Amino acid sequence: MLRRFVGGVGLGTWLLHREAPRAIDPLAPDAPIAFVLSPLVGTPLTTSAKFAVVAKSPLTNRLNDALSSSHFALAAKRAGMDALVVVGRRDTPSVLVIDDGVVRLESAADLWGRSAGEANALLKDRLGARFSCAIIGPAGERLVRFATISHDRRHAGRGGMGAVLGSKNIKAIAVAGSQRLEVADPQGMIELARDLSKRSFGPATAKYRELGTVANLLTFNRFAALPTRNFQQGAFESADALSGESLNETRRVARNSCAACTIGCEHIYAAPEGEVRLEYESLFALGPLCGIGDRDAVLSAARICDEAGIDTISAGATVAFAMECAERGLIDDPNLRFGAADRMLALLRQIAQREGIGALLADGTRRAAEVIGGDASDFAPHVKGLEIPGYEPRALQTMALGFAVGSRGADHNRSGAYEVDFSNKVDRRDVGPESVGLAIETEDRAAVMDSLILCKFLRGVFTDYFAESAEMLRLVTGWDMTADELRRTARRIVTAKKLFNIREGWTAAEDTLPRRFLSQSIPGVGDRESSLTQERLQSLVAAYWRERGWTGEGLVPSKVVAELELTD
Amino acid sequence: MMIELFGVPRQMAGRAEAGVFATTVRQALFALAEECPGIAKALRSDGSLLPQYLVSLNGERFLGDFDETLPPDSRLLLLSADAGG
Ligand code: SF4
Numbered sequence: 001m002l003r004r005f006v007g008g009v010g011l012g013t014w015l016l017h018r019e020a021p022r023a024i025d026p027l028a029p030d031a032p033i034a035f036v037l038s039p040l041v042g043t044p045l046t047t048s049a050k051f052a053v054v055a056k057s058p059l060t061n062r063l064n065d066a067l068s069s070s071h072f073a074l075a076a077k078r079a080g081m082d083a084l085v086v087v088g089r090r091d092t093p094s095v096l097v098i099d100d101g102v103v104r105l106e107s108a109a110d111l112w113g114r115s116a117g118e119a120n121a122l123l124k125d126r127l128g129a130r131f132s133c134a135i136i137g138p139a140g141e142r143l144v145r146f147a148t149i150s151h152d153r154r155h156a157g158r159g160g161m162g163a164v165l166g167s168k169n170i171k172a173i174a175v176a177g178s179q180r181l182e183v184a185d186p187q188g189m190i191e192l193a194r195d196l197s198k199r200s201f202g203p204a205t206a207k208y209r210e211l212g213t214v215a216n217l218l219t220f221n222r223f224a225a226l227p228t229r230n231f232q233q234g235a236f237e238s239a240d241a242l243s244g245e246s247l248n249e250t251r252r253v254a255r256n257s258c259a260a261c262t263i264g265c266e267h268i269y270a271a272p273e274g275e276v277r278l279e280y281e282s283l284f285a286l287g288p289l290c291g292i293g294d295r296d297a298v299l300s301a302a303r304i305c306d307e308a309g310i311d312t313i314s315a316g317a318t319v320a321f322a323m324e325c326a327e328r329g330l331i332d333d334p335n336l337r338f339g340a341a342d343r344m345l346a347l348l349r350q351i352a353q354r355e356g357i358g359a360l361l362a363d364g365t366r367r368a369a370e371v372i373g374g375d376a377s378d379f380a381p382h383v384k385g386l387e388i389p390g391y392e393p394r395a396l397q398t399m400a401l402g403f404a405v406g407s408r409g410a411d412h413n414r415s416g417a418y419e420v421d422f423s424n425k426v427d428r429r430d431v432g433p434e435s436v437g438l439a440i441e442t443e444d445r446a447a448v449m450d451s452l453i454l455c456k457f458l459r460g461v462f463t464d465y466f467a468e469s470a471e472m473l474r475l476v477t478g479w480d481m482t483a484d485e486l487r488r489t490a491r492r493i494v495t496a497k498k499l500f501n502i503r504e505g506w507t508a509a510e511d512t513l514p515r516r517f518l519s520q521s522i523p524g525v526g527d528r529e530s531s532l533t534q535e536r537l538q539s540l541v542a543a544y545w546r547e548r549g550w551t552g553e554g555l556v557p558s559k560v561v562a563e564l565e566l567t568d
Numbered sequence: 569m570m571i572e573l574f575g576v577p578r579q580m581a582g583r584a585e586a587g588v589f590a591t592t593v594r595q596a597l598f599a600l601a602e603e604c605p606g607i608a609k610a611l612r613s614d615g616s617l618l619p620q621y622l623v624s625l626n627g628e629r630f631l632g633d634f635d636e637t638l639p640p641d642s643r644l645l646l647l648s649a650d651a652g653g
Contacts, residue, residue, distance in 0.1 A: 203576075203609070203610075203618060203620040204620050204650070206576045206620070206648070207575055207576050207648045207650055208650075210576065210579060211575060211576065211579065215574070215575040215576075215648070216575075218574055218575075219574045219575060219647050219648075222572065222574065222627055222645060223624075223627050223645075224627070244575075245578070419650075422622060422630065422649070423622070423630055424629065424630040424631060424632040427629060457650075459650075460620060460649070460650050525626065525627035525628060526626060526627070526628055528628070
């Protein structure tokens, strides 16, 4: 089974199939949440200190996997963990402590209500510095459906994994251990790790290292692919003021990295209230998407999200959606307008606390739109309930396909289809069937990367990704893995996710985009507008299902299930 | 023609845009490297781009043929290939 699913997201998907009761409410006590490591954690391979959190999402009601990294993964491996599945519900707020394989529960009464950062400091005081903690913030306690699980300033961000842990009254999981990792070929591993580290210093990672992902903002703006004012435009007039370049010049204070990483992509900025890590996704969502061009307001917003423990993409998209609702008279809130920075900051706090209108918005844009009514569902920016990240789908149409078919909803991490749009292989604003196989290739590569688990920012250093990954697995496990076997593993993992969703009620109508994207065009570069029709998207989705070997209704035939050894 | 620079290429060049006289992409990139020597790190010796970089014509389409002849009023956009997050 380990060889079939590798670890991380793959293994987590298998565990969820086995442990989750059918049609379970994701916030019910019996709903499982899995913390899953991979064979590479603890090796000297750069960027391998990562773990996956896998559960049924309270935002989408579909399979969700969120990755995070750093010391928690290393400590969990030393504690003897490959995976931890948490079920049940405590009567009172608790900490789950795993000390060298021995599990106990402690009170979290003194931690409840605190930010992840504060709780982490208190917990380390109590348990000792050798413990690493994965912690929810106040939003997870209040079951905000896009709450994160945080540690080391990083987050298992998407899909509301923090709410699932909060529903169990678990504030934190603390792990420590002293076991050593044995690998099958220690010498080979050292040599490969050295080579990979060397490559990680090269041009393929320069953007992440030197500028950070915030550098995307100006590029996307120039290509009219920067979601602005709740996806009503693809370019933002204040992009220069918010650009990564200007942030780096005026607000950057430090650069950090996850444990065991030679790239170091974390760029830290000074917000008015203190320091904050900022990525492109937070920048676009809390800036242009809400019509905010004030960089201090964006940095403050990112800090509020981090302290509360909420996903910045969903948070920004939800605020932007609410702004449009208010401007259209669907919500009575005269101060809530695109560009209203103070109201955005207040609304983020309300969402985290589920106060006032924040209680409704804390359920995400899909549910909020259903309650608000009118035509709100047409412009609620989500797929399967997960808010759309910073890639305008009409201007990046291979990505539109990736969003539509994504098992966890609109997602730029499980499908790297935007890479196809940023290439000379397709016309990004008029893509045809030629993009489908290329989109699948990025999805398959991500499935393996997320199961191994290696950082996606390393992806550019590989010349033959599947062959090199197979070699890594061989060095750790001794398995005679080949690139072809790993390609099949990728298909298996993608299909296993799909099977879980089908089991939980997936229908073909879910593999689409909101009406706005299929009925309204936006200005593009030059004279040409960017538009995408329902017919075109549907034909791409149908071609995608076909290439995956699925039926015309998007279901998985039993022949494919058997071929991919998914019968259990 | 004008060449607009984004991300790492902008950092290498130390500026956001440059004007060059050229009729093909290759000529334009050579001319850019003369004007902004830092950008040479993004080029192969034959004037084509390393795979870590992309060049687009007017933001409309990405170019793969470095000998393509360009209209005189072209704007070339030079950026990192890893455009995503
Ligand atoms: S590149 Fe960035 S996200 Fe990836 S492991 Fe390194 S510091 Fe963490």
